[in-house]
Amino acid sequence: MEIGERLRELRIQRGLTQEELADRCELSKGFISQVERDLASPSIATLKDMLECLGVTLQSFFSDDSTEKVVFAPQDMFEKEDEEAGHKITWLVPDAQKNSMEPILLELSPGGKSPVLPPLESEEFGYVLRGQVTLVTGKRSHTVKKGGSFCLHPSATHFLENPGTRPATVLWVSTPPSF
Numbered sequence: 001m002e003i004g005e006r007l008r009e010l011r012i013q014r015g016l017t018q019e020e021l022a023d024r025c026e027l028s029k030g031f032i033s034q035v036e037r038d039l040a041s042p043s044i045a046t047l048k049d050m051l052e053c054l055g056v057t058l059q060s061f062f063s064d065d066s067t068e069k070v071v072f073a074p075q076d077m078f079e080k081e082d083e084e085a086g087h088k089i090t091w092l093v094p095d096a097q098k099n100s101m102e103p104i105l106l107e108l109s110p111g112g113k114s115p116v117l118p119p120l121e122s123e124e125f126g127y128v129l130r131g132q133v134t135l136v137t138g139k140r141s142h143t144v145k146k147g148g149s150f151c152l153h154p155s156a157t158h159f160l161e162n163p164g165t166r167p168a169t170v171l172w173v174s175t176p177p178s179f
Contacts, residue, residue: 003041004038010061011036018036024053025049077094087107100175101173104172107168108160108170109162110164111161113160114160116157118157119156120154122178123175125149125151126160126170128146128169129146129170132163133160133162135152135158139156
């Protein structure tokens with residue numbers, strides 16, 4: 001593994017310029033540039049400082065993440081059904097709480113309702129795969145039919161309900177995770 005290339009990827013993932021990272025680490029922009037191009041090697045202490053500023057530990061930086069699972073089969077997914085509320089949630093990515101987004105599959109029985117979510121510093125997206133749902137956010141209601149989608153930055157409690165007579169299925173993605 002090229003240390004410089006990995007550091008550059010982490011810096012870019014966090015939306016930092018070389019100058020911003022240099023300021024945080026109390027290093028020069030030129031030194032950051034040289035390290036990223038593998039023209040200079042930081043000391044262990046300097047590397048630890050750089051990684052700390054990027055929110056990464058030495059161990060995770062040097063771990064072989066090639067074994068990280070990126071494809072999931074149905075048996076990897078977790079389901080939770082609430083018959084009383086008339087919904088079933090399938091977490092499509094195991095341990096999604098460690099990620100910046102959480103995709104779920106929400107199945108609503110006729111008359112079913114999702115959990116009520118509080119207003120959060122988040123962004124949510126939903127796509128109706130089957131049926132029709134009502135998105136209730138605060139005192140407002142929106143009908144979303146099959147093939148329709150919604151995107152919101154919830155500033156009020158919100159939930160989905162199925163007022164119809166047929167089941168509904170919604171792909172719902174929240175960032176950060178909220179389910």
